[in-house]
Amino acid sequence: GDSVTQMEGPVTLSEEAFLTINCTYTATGYPSLFWYVQYPGEGLQLLLKATKADDKGSNKGFEATYRKETTSFHLEKGSVQVSDSAVYFCAQHSGTYKYIFGTGTRLKVLA
């Protein structure tokens, strides 16, 4: 069945380091892909999305490119801040009502 696989965390980085969080998906069709972020004690917020191959989603300095050939949607940021510390979830949506989420990757940024 359809699934989303994320790299295991936690990921610990120093401020201003480069961030990559890997995400791959399996799907029978052509899903839309999403990254959500969850700050401590909060619900999830939509961070960015891409709806077709080669689309690049971006928001708040984060980017992810929909790579159909590698079935990937890796999240990147050039220079992380302490305020980026959160749990990041990759998700896909492929025409049914529900979304399929990865298990989340915790990011901790040290000052």
Place this chain on the structure above:
Amino acid sequence: DVKVTQSSRYLVKRTGEKVFLECVQDMDHENMFWYRQDPGLGLRLIYFSYDVKMKEKGDIPEGYSVSREKKERFSLILESASTNQTSMYLCASSFIRRHLIYGYTFGSGTRLTVV
């Protein structure tokens, strides 16, 4: 901005109690969802609803029921709370227009502890 409001941030209930978790959204979204979030397990879908009075089981519906009498409100009911239902519960809503998918909007979550 769409708002999804969950009635309680923290809740403590006793084993065997009937528990109601309420969720209200204010932007006329057709679809509403209840998830639970547990460490190491990510988000698991309990139930969802794509219209008033319509409901579908998700991946882990056992021990839960739902009610959607009005479009803006989606309630999760724990018929007889048990300690293994201690979790973070997240409500979400979504809509689709002209085949475009806009993503979920989540509430802030309810952390339920069953003692």
